[in-house]
Amino acid sequence: xxxxxxxxxxxxxxxxxxxxxxxxxxxxxxxxxxxxxxxxxxxxxxxxxxxxxxxxxxxxxxxxxxxxxxxxxxxxxxxxxxxxxxxxxxxxxxxxxxxxxxxxxxxxxxxxxxxxxxxxxxxxxxxxxxxxxxxxxxxxxxxxxxxxxx
Amino acid sequence: xxxxxxxxxxxxxxxxxxxxxxxxxxxxxxxxxxxxxxxxxxxxxxxxxxxxxxxxxxxxxxxxxxxxxxxxxxxxxxxxxxxxxxxxxxxxxxxxxxxxxxxxxxxxxxxxxxxxxxxxxxxxxxxxxxxxxxxxxxxxxxxxxxxxxx
Amino acid sequence: xxxxxxxxxxxxxxxxxxxxxxxxxxxxxxxxxxxxxxxxxxxxxxxxxxxxxxxxxxxxxxxxxxxxxxxxxxxxxxxxxxxxxxxxxxxxxxxxxxxxxxxxxxxxxxxxxxxxxxxxxxxxxxxxxxxxxxxxxxxxxxxxxxxxxx
Amino acid sequence: xxxxxxxxxxxxxxxxxxxxxxxxxxxxxxxxxxxxxxxxxxxxxxxxxxxxxxxxxxxxxxxxxxxxxxxxxxxxxxxxxxxxxxxxxxxxxxxxxxxxxxxxxxxxxxxxxxxxxxxxxxxxxxxxxxxxxxxxxxxxxxxxxxxxxx
Numbered sequence: 277x278x279x280x281x282x283x284x285x286x287x288x289x290x291x292x293x294x295x296x297x298x299x300x301x302x303x304x305x306x307x308x309x310x311x312x313x314x315x316x317x318x319x320x321x322x323x324x325x326x327x328x329x330x331x332x333x334x335x336x337x338x339x340x341x342x343x344x345x346x347x348x349x350x351x352x353x354x355x356x357x358x359x360x361x362x363x364x365x366x367x368x369x370x371x372x373x374x375x376x377x378x379x380x381x382x383x384x385x386x387x388x389x390x391x392x393x394x395x396x397x398x399x400x401x402x403x404x405x406x407x408x409x410x411x412x413x414x415x416x417x418x419x420x421x422x423x424x425x426x
Numbered sequence: 427x428x429x430x431x432x433x434x435x436x437x438x439x440x441x442x443x444x445x446x447x448x449x450x451x452x453x454x455x456x457x458x459x460x461x462x463x464x465x466x467x468x469x470x471x472x473x474x475x476x477x478x479x480x481x482x483x484x485x486x487x488x489x490x491x492x493x494x495x496x497x498x499x500x501x502x503x504x505x506x507x508x509x510x511x512x513x514x515x516x517x518x519x520x521x522x523x524x525x526x527x528x529x530x531x532x533x534x535x536x537x538x539x540x541x542x543x544x545x546x547x548x549x550x551x552x553x554x555x556x557x558x559x560x561x562x563x564x565x566x567x568x569x570x571x572x573x574x575x576x
Numbered sequence: 577x578x579x580x581x582x583x584x585x586x587x588x589x590x591x592x593x594x595x596x597x598x599x600x601x602x603x604x605x606x607x608x609x610x611x612x613x614x615x616x617x618x619x620x621x622x623x624x625x626x627x628x629x630x631x632x633x634x635x636x637x638x639x640x641x642x643x644x645x646x647x648x649x650x651x652x653x654x655x656x657x658x659x660x661x662x663x664x665x666x667x668x669x670x671x672x673x674x675x676x677x678x679x680x681x682x683x684x685x686x687x688x689x690x691x692x693x694x695x696x697x698x699x700x701x702x703x704x705x706x707x708x709x710x711x712x713x714x715x716x717x718x719x720x721x722x723x724x725x726x
Numbered sequence: 727x728x729x730x731x732x733x734x735x736x737x738x739x740x741x742x743x744x745x746x747x748x749x750x751x752x753x754x755x756x757x758x759x760x761x762x763x764x765x766x767x768x769x770x771x772x773x774x775x776x777x778x779x780x781x782x783x784x785x786x787x788x789x790x791x792x793x794x795x796x797x798x799x800x801x802x803x804x805x806x807x808x809x810x811x812x813x814x815x816x817x818x819x820x821x822x823x824x825x826x827x828x829x830x831x832x833x834x835x836x837x838x839x840x841x842x843x844x845x846x847x848x849x850x851x852x853x854x855x856x857x858x859x860x861x862x863x864x865x866x867x868x869x870x871x872x873x874x875x876x
Contacts, residue, residue, distance in 0.1 A: 296474040297481035321831040324446040325745040327571055331447035332509045337483025356699055359482045360688060360711055363513035363838050365664055367862055373515050373623060380860060383817040387687065388714070390815050390858070408832060408840070410860060411813055412712065414688070421477055462643055483579040510781065510838060511862055513663040513813055515690050518842070533667040538810060540708070550602050556688070558682060560665055562702060562709060562811055562862065564838070581851035588857055596774040597781035624746040632809045633787025640782050663813035710795045721777055 279350060283311055289313075293345050293386040305345075310383040313346040316398075318374050330370035330397070335407050338377045339364055339393035343411035346379040354418050356387070363408060364393075364409035372399035379411075389413040431460055431499060436504075439463075443495050453488060455495075461531040463496040466548075470522050480520035480547070485557050488527045489514055489543035493561035496529040498541040504568050507539070514559035522549035529561075539563040581649060589613075593645050594711055603638060605645075611681040613646040616698075618674050624720040630670035630697070635707050638677045639664055639693035641712035646679040654718050657689070664693075664709035672699035679711075689713040731760055739763075743795050750852060753788060755795075759833040763796040766848075768824050780820035780847070784858050788827045789843035790813055797839040798828040803870035804868050807839070812844075814859035821851035829861075839863040 281289075290305045293315070301323070307314035311333050315338060317323070325331050347357045379393040395407040431439075440455045443465070451473070457464035465488060467473070475481050490512050497507045529543040545557040581589075590605045593615070601623075607614035616632040617623070625631045632649060640662050649656045679693040731739075733833075738756045743765070757764035764787060767773070790812050797807045829843040838852050845857040 292476050295476045297472060297484055300472040301483075314502045322447060322450040326442050327506065331481070331487070332512075334447055336490065336512075337481070337487045337856060338439025340482050340486065351742060358519075359516055361513065361515040361710075362482075363511065363860065365511040365833075365836075365862060366509055368838060369508075373767075383808065383815075383855075385817075392858075399441075408842075408860065410661075410813065412701070417430065425441075467712075483598075511811070513710065513861075515712060517685075517690060533705075535667075542666060555683075558692075558710065560663065560708065560811075562665060563700075592776050595776045597784055600772040601783075602820060615838070622747060622750040625743045626742050626808065631749075631787070632790050632812075634747055635791065636786045636812075637781070637783025640786065657775065658819075659816055661813065661815040662782075662786075663811065665811040666809055669808075 279280070281308065281400040283420070289348060290347060297337070298341055301334065301337060303341065306376070308349060310349050311346060313342050313349065313379045315342045315377045316368050316374055319372065328371070330375065332366055335366070335370065335375065336364050336409070338375060339379070339395055339407060339409040342377045343391035343393045344377040344413060346381050346391050347413045348365050349413050350381060350384055350389070356418050356421050357416045357422055358416055360388070360412040360414050362409055364407055364412040366407050368404055368406045370406040371398040374398040378405070387414055389415060427434065431458065433448050437497060439498060443491070447487070448491055451484065451487060453491065456526070458499060459494060463499065463529045463562050464501055465492045465494050465527045466524055469522065478521070480525065485516070486514050486559070487522065488525060489529070489545055489557060489559040490561055492527045492529040493541035493543045494540050494563060496531050497563045497565070498549055500539070501565050502530060505565050506568050506571050508531040508564045508566055510538070510564050512559055512561040514557055516557050518547070518554055518556045520547040520556040522547040524548040534553070537564055539565060581608065588722070589645060591647060593641070598638070600633065601637060603641065607715070608649060609632050609647060610649050611656045613642050614681045615677045616674055619672065623644070625713055626654065628671070628677065632666055633694045635670065635675065635695050636709070637664070637693055638675060639709040640709060642677045642679040643691035643693045644713060646681050646691050647715070650684055651715050652683060655715050656718050656721050658710040658714045660688070660714050660715055662709055664707055666707050667707045668697070668704055668720040670697040671704040672697040675697040676698055676703070687714055689715060727756070731758065733843060738858050739795060743755050747787070748791055751784065752829055753791065756826070758799060761796060763792050763799065763829045765792045765827045766821050766824055769822065775805050778821070780825065782816055783865060784816050785816070785820060785825065786859070788825060789829070789857060789859040790846055790861055791830040792827045793841035793843045794863060796831050796841050797863045797865070800834055800875055801830060805865050806868050806871050808864045810838070810862040810864050810867055812861040814857055818847070818856045820847040820856040822847040824848040826853070837864055839865060
């Protein structure tokens with residue numbers, strides 16, 4: 277079920293993670309292991325709500341994307357990962373200088389992979405878990421991605 | 427339970443919607459009614475995934491934020507809306523020129539407001555619903571927002 | 577995508593619905609259409625909580641099972657439906673004489689079917705929607721069910 | 727935030743757990759700690775699906791109810807716990823002789839308590855985690871329960 281993470285694969289995952297919307301937001305990879313992925317982001321004014329907290333949408337994006345890459349560490353090169361659905365609870369307000377997200381695969385089926393993500397608010401003197409989410413992912417042959425309406 | 431939406435309140439909601447992360451992403455308000463809110467976004471390269479689809483995180487952000495403002499239409503001026511949790515299903519891949527999000531409050535309790543959001547992918551010749559989500563929100567007196575750890 | 581519901585198929589679905597745990601609880605079928613399913617239950621003391629409301633677990637069971645059969649109306653005879661996950665919001669307390677559940681398929685993909693269920697509390701003089709849920713289902717060839725660890 | 731669990735309180739929680747629908751299904755308490763609750767059930771034909779697996783609704787009921795009591799260990803005697811919503815992923819088919827559910831509070835706010843439940847399928851020679859769920863609960867003064875439409 278599990279694949280070896282070669283230096284080439286690790287480099288691919290790190291670079292592939294940070295593209296499009298993810299690069300635009302400013303997320304970065306901080307750790308990769310088989311079935312686990314960790315990311316961080318430095319918080320600026322562009323990440324806030326009208327009430328000056330970190331936006332739930334940013335936290336949700338981080339949780340989803342990082343979970344997808346935790347799943348991506350477990351599948352062959354020609355397989356892609358899609359999010360079927362996710363659910364996220366916001367536990368505390370986030371207002372720190374950075375966020376850290378840890379994602380872990382909790383079950384790998386033939387087609388469906390389930391992961392969990394925890395996001396931590398990195399404040400001046402401590403870190404607090406501010407969200408917990410469960411993400412249902414689908415592993416799909418890359419060529420099936422091309423056909424747009426699955 | 428429902429409040430009158432004065433021209434001043436409508437103007438406030440429209441302007442308040444588009445700040446911080448939401449402005450950074452490029453979301454815009456397209457319709458406001460009591461218990462309903464509609465938003466749109468023109469899609470560019472900054473909104474895409476590594477596979478050139480519109481990022482699930484962008485769709486989730488739109489669903490959450492628009493639902494929050496649907497709830498915001500129903501409460502007094504001194505009340506703020508927080509997201510307790512949400513769950514989103516991605517039904518079809520999104521790859522169009524724009525997205526449209528329609529959010530509606532389905533239940534308003536004393537403290538808890540539940541809303542649903544549907545996001546539509548606006549393509550060259552048609553529109554498809556690409557996600558459906560349920561958002562649990564909390565109505566909170568504005569002064570309680572100030573204390574950071576509720 | 578859609579199949580014809582023959583009288584034989586309708587009879588099969590109605591009988592198949594009410595077995596095991598579902599029969600034990602007392603759920604009954606009240607309407608079947610392509611992509612839709614409706615069930616009811618007469619409430620007794622065995623369905624209550626310690627606080628004399630109808631138990632959330634009963635409402636969740638009804639929502640899940642009825643959604644599965646809404647999906648079951650759309651697939652060939654040799655396909656089975658499994659619940660991948662579901663999420664349910666409890667909107668109001670339920671304390672009536674009966675419950676009614678209406679389930680509807682909102683998206684049918686190649687493998688994944690998404691449905692929504694609304695449960696109504698049937699009281700002396702009115703009906704109230706007491707829960708709303710979203711259910712992610714998987715369509716699977718019957719022979720794959722036999723292998724227990726998919 | 728946390729209360730002392732006196733022998734009287736432990737006895738109350740154990741007895742209060744097993745009433746109405748929960749007693750009817752056959753769930754039993756196996757462990758109680760502050761912020762944690764564990765339950766078990768011996769599986770019979772009344773708990774199965776049409777395909778002879780343990781019904782998802784039974785697993786969901788166990789997850790929700792046990793999570794509610796994990797929260798109940800943390801609040802004063804005059805407070806009641808209500809389920810706002812929950813989400814459950816079914817990871818593997820369950821077909822064993824018994825189920826075990828472990829629930830844990832992961833965040834306690836002023837009004838909202840969030841818990842997680844893991845259900846294990848107890849088979850002849852091993853145990854497997856078959857579901858994982860997140861439950862959003864509300865702590866409410868007992869007298870507010872009396873007013874039916876909150």
